[in-house]
Amino acid sequence: MFYREAGQFKTSYAADMAIFPILQDRIGLAVILAIAFIAIPLFGSNFLIQTVMIPFLVFALAAIGLNILTGYTGLISLGSGAFMGVGAYACYKLTTIFPGVNIIVWILASGFFAAAIGVVFGLPSLRIKGFYLTVATLAAQFFLQWSFVRIPWLYNYNASGAIEVPQRLLAGIPVTGANATPVTRYLVLLSIVILLTWIASNLVHGRIGRSWMAVRDMDIAAELMGIRLLPAKLLSFAVSSFYCGVAGACMMFLWYGGGEANDAFNINQSFTILFMVIIGGLGSIIGSYFGAAFISILPTALKFGLPAMGIALSGPVAEHLNYIILGVLILFFLIVEPHGLARLWQVGKQKLRVWPFPY
Amino acid sequence: MDILYSIFVDPFMQMGSAPDLLVQTLWEGFVGGILYALIALGFVLIFKASGVFNFAQGIMVVFAALTLVGLYEKGVPAFLALAITIGVMFVLAYAIERVVLRPLVNQPDIILFMATFGLTYLLIGLGEAIFGGNPKVMIAEQLYLPKGAIDLKILGGVVTLQKIDIAAAIIALVMIGALSLFFQYTRIGRALRAVADSHKAALSVGISLNQIWVIVWFIAGVVALITGIMWGARSDVSFALQVVALKALPVLILGGFTSVPGAIVGGLIIGIGEKIGEFYWGPLVGGATESWLAYCIALVFLMFRPQGLFGERIIERI
Numbered sequence: 001m002f003y004r005e006a007g008q009f010k011t012s013y014a015a016d017m018a019i020f021p022i023l024q025d026r027i028g029l030a031v032i033l034a035i036a037f038i039a040i041p042l043f044g045s046n047f048l049i050q051t052v053m054i055p056f057l058v059f060a061l062a063a064i065g066l067n068i069l070t071g072y073t074g075l076i077s078l079g080s081g082a083f084m085g086v087g088a089y090a091c092y093k094l095t096t097i098f099p100g101v102n103i104i105v106w107i108l109a110s111g112f113f114a115a116a117i118g119v120v121f122g123l124p125s126l127r128i129k130g131f132y133l134t135v136a137t138l139a140a141q142f143f144l145q146w147s148f149v150r151i152p153w154l155y156n157y158n159a160s161g162a163i164e165v166p167q168r169l170l171a172g173i174p175v176t177g178a179n180a181t182p183v184t185r186y187l188v189l190l191s192i193v194i195l196l197t198w199i200a201s202n203l204v205h206g207r208i209g210r211s212w213m214a215v216r217d218m219d220i221a222a223e224l225m226g227i228r229l230l231p232a233k234l235l236s237f238a239v240s241s242f243y244c245g246v247a248g249a250c251m252m253f254l255w256y257g258g259g260e261a262n263d264a265f266n267i268n269q270s271f272t273i274l275f276m277v278i279i280g281g282l283g284s285i286i287g288s289y290f291g292a293a294f295i296s297i298l299p300t301a302l303k304f305g306l307p308a309m310g311i312a313l314s315g316p317v318a319e320h321l322n323y324i325i326l327g328v329l330i331l332f333f334l335i336v337e338p339h340g341l342a343r344l345w346q347v348g349k350q351k352l353r354v355w356p357f358p359y
Numbered sequence: 360m361d362i363l364y365s366i367f368v369d370p371f372m373q374m375g376s377a378p379d380l381l382v383q384t385l386w387e388g389f390v391g392g393i394l395y396a397l398i399a400l401g402f403v404l405i406f407k408a409s410g411v412f413n414f415a416q417g418i419m420v421v422f423a424a425l426t427l428v429g430l431y432e433k434g435v436p437a438f439l440a441l442a443i444t445i446g447v448m449f450v451l452a453y454a455i456e457r458v459v460l461r462p463l464v465n466q467p468d469i470i471l472f473m474a475t476f477g478l479t480y481l482l483i484g485l486g487e488a489i490f491g492g493n494p495k496v497m498i499a500e501q502l503y504l505p506k507g508a509i510d511l512k513i514l515g516g517v518v519t520l521q522k523i524d525i526a527a528a529i530i531a532l533v534m535i536g537a538l539s540l541f542f543q544y545t546r547i548g549r550a551l552r553a554v555a556d557s558h559k560a561a562l563s564v565g566i567s568l569n570q571i572w573v574i575v576w577f578i579a580g581v582v583a584l585i586t587g588i589m590w591g592a593r594s595d596v597s598f599a600l601q602v603v604a605l606k607a608l609p610v611l612i613l614g615g616f617t618s619v620p621g622a623i624v625g626g627l628i629i630g631i632g633e634k635i636g637e638f639y640w641g642p643l644v645g646g647a648t649e650s651w652l653a654y655c656i657a658l659v660f661l662m663f664r665p666q667g668l669f670g671e672r673i674i675e676r677i
Contacts, residue, residue, distance in 0.1 A: 076469065128661050130468070131412055135612045135661070138605070139654035146651050220675050267605070271476065278473045323484030330477030335462045338470045 003352040019201060036190055041183045049182040051300055057186075057193045058251045059296045063276040063288035064200050065243025070274070071283035072204055073236035074216030075125055079137035080244045080273045082144035085265030086114040087245025088252035089154045092163045096156055103168035103176055104188065107249045114245020115238040117144070122237030126230050129219075141267055148265070165257050176253045185254040192250060196243060201285055203239065212236050213283070244273075279333055281340025290341035298326065370639035383518050384638045385631060390524040392630020393531045394593075397586040398607035399614065399622035400535070401579040406616050407555040408575040409460065411471045415478040417604020419580060422482050423448060424497065424587025424596045429490040431498045440498075441584075448580030456572045483598065494599075497591030504592055527589040534585060535623060538578075542619075547574060555617070609657030615667030624668060629653045 003024050010016040020026045040053060066080045090113035094106040121140035125133055148154060155163060167177030174180040175188055203209050211232045214222035223229050248265065256264065272295060280291020302322050337344050374381045398416060405413040426447050430440035459474050505522035542548040553561040554571045562568060590600060610629045614621025633652045641648045666672060 124658060124662060127665050129665070131616070132612050132661060132665060132667070135609055135654055135657050138608060139651060139658050142651035142654055146648070275473070275476065278469070282469070317488070320484045320488035323480050324488065327477045327479070327481030327484060330480065331459060331474060334470055334474050334477065335459070338463065338466045
């Protein structure tokens with residue numbers, strides 16, 4: 001009906017190869033951005049922003065990062081939680097050593113520290129492949145997590161061992177710390193996420209992204225075609241860790257507002273992000289958003305939605321039910337559509353295009 | 360110089376001056392290694408037969424142990440509870456094959472890997488909902504497992520051996536022996552090996568893949584139960600065990616995914632390596648190295664043998 005490309009003629013190669021070739025897609029994207037930037041800050045409650053939107057955006061960023069590594073380059077990583085931690089600690093150290101520099105600069109810069117660590121732990125990826133590589137990344141996860149506790153310099157010798165987020169201003173408005181409103185933090189986070197999504201989209205659609213995908217599909221063949229494996233894989237590790245690091249810094253500074261990092265960046269966090277990537281769809285940026293939405297919003301929805309529907313549950317029962325439902329849903333989605341929610345989305349769009357005909 | 364001395368000389372001096380401590384550490388590493396090896400064994404069985412990297416093996420250990428203890432607490436006699444638990448593991452294997460594996464045949468490895476993740480969550484939720492999240496005490500005495508310790512006086516010192524550890528080592532060895540006999544000499548065992556070699560070839564000579572998968576998951580479930588009993592007898596039965604089960608990953612990698620002896624040798628190397636490392640070198644870096652040392656040991660081995668010690672050579676063709 002309304003979702004038709006009839007009459008939209010492409011007159012240049014660039015227009016034909018555009019990421020959103022159909023006018024309706026571009027309108028849809030503009031509407032989503034307008035809702036995210038204008039409607040939600042204006043009309044959304046603090047609860048919606050703090051408990052739903054901010055976690056969703058943080059996880060979406062981390063999921064994009066892991067998707068670059070796992071979805072596009074085909075290297076499975078279980079260390080994304082630790083790389084997020086590197087970003088958070090780097091940001092904390094930087095902003096306490098140089099308090100005058102804008103916090104957003106440090107949030108983005110902390111990604112480079114995570115990238116450097118990521119490259120170090122990515123080095124074995126040239127020799128080790130598949131599930132064997134997951135152990136290398138598990139080594140990163142556990143070793144880094146251990147360092148976060150054992151190196152007191154990282155948390156400025158705090159007695160609590162936790163990151164204490166200081167107040168930082170942007171144009172006179174507090175962005176981090178106790179006085180920052182959820183709306184400010186949300187808008188800053190949204191801008192960072194959209195900027196990085198745009199960069200990621202350009203990366204994966206360009207030469208670099210294509211070399212990653214060639215490595216994913218078969219690395220020996222890619223090597224024969226002239227792709228240098230080590231730079232391609234290490235770049236993938238670096239970019240992926242950069243995104244995870246920024247996500248970790250955002251998580252600590254714009255969402256949690258400080259806390260015991262060892263809890264926030266443990267192995268379960270890595271698993272959660274891997275879930276998001278797989279449920280959302282490997283090798284798909286929009287899939288990372290779907291996966292992040294699904295996994296980060298589902299527990300909240302269950303926690304607050306079920307009592308609202310009149311099903312009152314006590315704390316522990318709700319927790320167990322949460323696990324069961326999550327497990328069943330993961331299995332369900334994998335069985336129904338192993339290629340993730342992104343594939344469902346594409347199938348749905350295709351159906352809309354040809355509606356009312358089956359094909 | 361000082362630091363080199365404390366890395367390369369001091370620990371060995373310590374070993375030489377107190378050989379009884381060394382033996383004690385080795386023994387503890389050995390027992391820990393046996394238990395890692397048992398978990399890894401469950402992984403290997405399933406990976407060989409169905410190509411699934413079964414992440415849920417760790418939680419299967421917890422689930423089996425919880426079922427056993429939970430049933431006993433409900434008033435079922437110990438050995439009846441054991442039998443019922445074995446039945447439960449069979450039902451679980453059947454359900455997994457029917458609901459999860461069959462629809463996902465021929466999907467990429469990572470999808471099946473993720474499916475076992477879903478399974479993990481499901482089992483955690485189910486286990487906690489039915490039996491509660493509190494740690495439970497394993498019914499070791501009711502199953503006639505020995506208790507107490509033996510003090511050996513050797514090398515001018517005392518080495519304490521827990522009887523339950525000795526029992527665990529013996530049971531593990533017996534089970535590994537029984538499994539290899541089973542694989543070598545029975546009809547089902549041969550079918551299992553055929554499936555492990557090639558799914559298609561096995562199908563073409565009339566082996567039912569579905570049946571084999573149920574059997575293999577069931578055997579892995581029984582291995583999980585035994586592991587759960589042994590581990591539960593040393594410490595409590597709780598969901599914390601699941602994190603320990605992650606240690607089976609480096610063991611597996613070290614030994615190679617497809618090798619039963621590899622799982623055993625890998626388990627021992629990791630178990631002993633991490634105990635020795637923690638005891639003699641751990642204090643240099645502030646201790647608690649056990650959380651990551653195993654992975655680093657595996658990583659070092661992998662750098663030289665990417666397919667693990669006993670793994671089949673990876674041949675890649677274009």
